[in-house]
Amino acid sequence: MSSTTPPPLLDVSGLTKHFPVMGGFPFKRRIGAVQAVDGLDFTVGEGESLGLVGESGCGKSTTGRLITRLLEPTGGKISYRGQDITHASRKQLAPVRSEIQMIFQDPYASLNPRQTVGKIISGPMEVNDINPAGGREARVRELLETVGLNPEHYNRFPHEFSGGQRQRIGVARALALEPKLIVADEPVSALDVSIQAQVVNLLQKLQKDLGIAFLFIAHDLAVVRHFSQRVAVMYLGRIVEIADREDLYGNPRHPYTRALLSAVPEATADDTPRRERILLTGDVPSPVNPPSGCRFRTRCWKATEKCASEDPPLVRVDGNREGHLTACHYPEDTAGLAVPAARKSL
């Protein structure tokens, strides 16, 4: 990076979170650790959307909570606009905190049922002592309109809204402090499928119109496909592949990414090639005692002894476009990715 290149909006390196596991009798002591997040490296550029996907329990939410500093990292570094915020105190964090906001999965649990919508959305402004020109109420009404709700509903309570509308209230609350980065943790997975696209479209519009960057967390590759410019795939606390959207969906190099993608339904005509369906066997191993070497090897059809003894680094694979990184000793040859529908195996 040249000295004139501005740092990325968010720069995460070696980020680690290990939760202690306590046990023993009669005195409890630390007997191990859940390696929820184990050495993540990624960046999010100004106005960019990075999708973070993976199965339940792979560490996505923990990553989101580390970045918003709801959790204290065990190791690694988080930089925001070049400023190290990894262990910043509440006071040091104050100016940054308003710029990094979070949207939660559950639009039912994340809104106080006893507060009006007006109170909920103006809450962050009150806490941060922000008084917009025209007053807080006018700003809240403006925000309600921005997220597609009726400004006249200022005095209504959360139970008077549908799930999709409640998630819009959560979005309006996140927008109240004019954030530069929103960590959206499974923002649509609690919603009806018919409503999911509407909320994703809203977030997409905010990214485009307001230039807000997103870390969009989802377990479903289909959800991030239309929203994220880049996608990172996590498995058991690690990123196994990260690439531009077109590269990741069109040329997946990690066997795990390929397996996840094979489960995404495709709208193809009957005579066009379909992706081979790959069913992963076995469960995700415990993050307390992850496999040696490559963490995916216990479920990988390509694993060899090397995979058990050597941890594959996240590196650019020969021939890959710049920025397409994979952590695998035997990256996929995607020439064989599409197989005719007649040969499709289950």
Ligand SMILES: Nc1ncnc2c1ncn2[C@@H]1O[C@H](COP(=O)(O)OP(=O)(O)OP(=O)(O)O)[C@@H](O)[C@H]1O
């Ligand atoms: N406070 C905690 N104490 C101990 N273990 C935790 C804690 N929070 C999360 N974990 C564990 O860390 C691992 C990663 O959890 P995390 O919630 O980040 O995964 P996830 O990918 O977001 O999954 P999901 O989609 O189900 O929320 C899991 O094994 C989880 O049980």
